[in-house]
Amino acid sequence: MRVSSRLVVVATAGLMLGLTATGSQAATVIDPLVGNEGFLVLVEQDAQFWAHEVEGTVAVGGDLLVGGNFTTLTQSTNPFTIPGDGAPTALIVNGKVDLANSTAGVEMHVTGGGYMKIGDLSGVVVRDTDNNNASALTRLVPADDYNAKPDVEVAVHQPASSVGPTVPLDVAGLFPTYRSISTQLATICPENVTPTNSAGNPLTSPYAPGTRAFVTLTPGEANIWNVSAADLNNVTELTFTNQPTADTPLIVNVDTTGVGGDFAWDSPTLPGVDSLQAPYILWNFPDATSLQHVGGDSLEGTLYAPRADFVDLDPSNIEGAVVVKSLVMGSGRVDGGEVHLFPFAATIECEDVSPTPSPTISGSIIPGPTPSHFPTPSGSVTPSSSGPIPSGSSSSEPVPSPSGPTLPDTGQPVVYIGATSLGLLMAGAAFLIVGRRRRDWSR
Numbered sequence: 001m002r003v004s005s006r007l008v009v010v011a012t013a014g015l016m017l018g019l020t021a022t023g024s025q026a027a028t029v030i031d032p033l034v035g036n037e038g039f040l041v042l043v044e045q046d047a048q049f050w051a052h053e054v055e056g057t058v059a060v061g062g063d064l065l066v067g068g069n070f071t072t073l074t075q076s077t078n079p080f081t082i083p084g085d086g087a088p089t090a091l092i093v094n095g096k097v098d099l100a101n102s103t104a105g106v107e108m109h110v111t112g113g114g115y116m117k118i119g120d121l122s123g124v125v126v127r128d129t130d131n132n133n134a135s136a137l138t139r140l141v142p143a144d145d146y147n148a149k150p151d152v153e154v155a156v157h158q159p160a161s162s163v164g165p166t167v168p169l170d171v172a173g174l175f176p177t178y179r180s181i182s183t184q185l186a187t188i189c190p191e192n193v194t195p196t197n198s199a200g201n202p203l204t205s206p207y208a209p210g211t212r213a214f215v216t217l218t219p220g221e222a223n224i225w226n227v228s229a230a231d232l233n234n235v236t237e238l239t240f241t242n243q244p245t246a247d248t249p250l251i252v253n254v255d256t257t258g259v260g261g262d263f264a265w266d267s268p269t270l271p272g273v274d275s276l277q278a279p280y281i282l283w284n285f286p287d288a289t290s291l292q293h294v295g296g297d298s299l300e301g302t303l304y305a306p307r308a309d310f311v312d313l314d315p316s317n318i319e320g321a322v323v324v325k326s327l328v329m330g331s332g333r334v335d336g337g338e339v340h341l342f343p344f345a346a347t348i349e350c351e352d353v354s355p356t357p358s359p360t361i362s363g364s365i366i367p368g369p370t371p372s373h374f375p376t377p378s379g380s381v382t383p384s385s386s387g388p389i390p391s392g393s394s395s396s397e398p399v400p401s402p403s404g405p406t407l408p409d410t411g412q413p414v415v416y417i418g419a420t421s422l423g424l425l426m427a428g429a430a431f432l433i434v435g436r437r438r439r440d441w442s443r
Helices: 170-187 229-233 423-441
Strands: 007-010 026-030 039-045 047-049 050-053 057-061 064-065 070-072 088-098 107-110 115-120 125-129 135-141 149-153 210-217 223-226 235-240 250-255 262-269 281-284 292-294 300-312 321-328 348-351 413-417
Touching: 026 170, 064 088, 088 149, 115 135, 115 149, 170 250, 170 281, 170 300, 170 348, 223 229, 229 235, 229 250, 229 262
Parallel strands: 007 413, 039 057, 039 321, 047 064, 047 321, 050 070, 057 088, 070 107, 088 115, 107 149, 210 235, 223 250, 250 281, 262 292, 281 300, 292 300, 300 321
Antiparallel strands: 026 348, 125 135, 135 149
16 A cells, blocks of 8 residues: 555444545545454355365355365464463354265364364364374264264364354455445445557457457556456466566456356466466456356465355365355366465555545545446445344445545644544544535635
């Protein structure tokens, strides 16, 4: 995020929102993974794991089914440790681990010394001793037999009482905010990326199959590319003339309305881009309800589809976080890839470039231009940090509109204010400041 002279108000109840005072521009500051507590894979509802591994921590808001031998690790950019525990948590399942419907004989391994936390222990037995009553690695098993299969095992002796039933993180409660953020990225943030061909001429839709696209990023700001699902699937190679960085991230907003929200994706090859750039790329699917990764190269960047049922059938890897409504990794016939620990690590600042409004203390911000492909959201919603999402409601959720007066540039350093319990007091103070400065403007 660029550093400049401005007053920024940060709302901690979900979205990170900011107001700037650079002429007529107001900025929205967004952290797409706000509240994730370092978990790499976040699933609002149910998850199925069939093969391979997640090289990071996993949090599931619904039930977990083990379809094949699978591994998840303790690695995290921000380890989540419950007070009193002897190790960080690597696996959270707010629902139950459905061993009765899991594949016979398979195992899920939680390695690296991490703990598991299960919200509903019905249908399973927690064993931290073997059948000889000797201390052993802790397992979830379908019967009171340490060697019963299928099972979920942690690579450490975790006290059975600490496994559950417990819900240390309300995973589903994060998703109203994630859906709001996903829509904001596609509607509030103005598009400023125009892919070209090898001759430097702008690409025009519809893209031809086999398109080789070239992208030049604007340094020091969020780079937004809005693209239809059909056009994206016709891009076989995406080349950067300058690479994404912490202060020059790329957000790709993929419009799936042309395919009815159901997108089978062959991800493009990204020459010269690897895990060093992956933390600064976000693939955003704001309107997808069904998403399948069916082929292509490794996906460099975070996959952000909080309204979508996601099925990973590509043996290539995802180099970043995964935020989805439901998840199936692999199948009985096809192995999915691995998920590697390179979550999105940039904060996105989108500036409103609408015409200069008259100074106002109404608390509203006139929205900026709507990017092509995406409709302007209507209505408003307050992001919630708790509570499940009713089934079928996620795809039509309205988006909160940032609010607050636009302030003139005072030349003062950045000031961050947590807008939680003192929100009304600060709003009043902001209005007083605006009123005083309005008097200054009239001089």
